[in-house]
Amino acid sequence: MDSDRIGIIGHSFGGYSTLIAITRLQRFKAAVVSAGIGNLISLYTDFDYDCFYNNYGLIEDGQVNMGATLWENRDRYIRNSPLFDFHKIKTPVLVVQGTRDNLCRNEAGPIFSSLKRLDKTAEMVLYDEGHWQGTWQKENLQDYYDRVLSWFDKYL
Incomplete structure (x- = not known):
């Protein structure tokens, strides 16, 4: 393994973890964030009008496990939101x-x-798909894989 050519990739909570990692560690030369979370406050207060769903449980007691509401521990939500450390990326x-x-x-x-806005190297790709890549159309999934490999080829 070449320790000067390490990439990182994550989807969903893994995307959140990827953002946390690249704000705190400078060892990664390329990153892919798929369906990631950058701001726990905006995710906490987001609401899906299509299915009347909110993310309180996911953040308070689920994967993120903040253990409190936003109003009970606002500073913890800020500290654990990678967005507020993007300037370090x-x-x-x-x-x-x-x-x-x-x-x-x-x-x-x-x-x-x-x-x-912070003049970081970044690109974004949107697909007319849902959250879970296992349910994506074959063409979109192949395009996703091709883009990920190209990204790592370019920066690693």
Whole structure:
């Protein structure tokens, strides 16, 4: 393994973890964030009008496990939202999002626009798909894989 050519990729909570990693560690030369979470506050207050769903449980007691509401521990939500540390990122980031994702579809735009505002190397690809890549159309899934490999080829 070449320790100077390490990439990182994550989907959903893994996308959140990828953003956390690249804000705290400078060892990654390329990153792919798919259906990632950049801001726990916006995700917490997001609401899906199509299925009347909110993310309270996911964040308070689920994967993120903040253990409190936003109003009970606002500072913890800020500390654990990678968005507030994007200025530290040196890693090129490919942001991927399904536009029919009912869990975190509203996160990709702010992630991408924040990275661009900070003059970070970033690209975004949107697919007319849902959250789980296992349910994506074959053509879109192949395009996703091709873009990921191209991204890593370019920056690693």
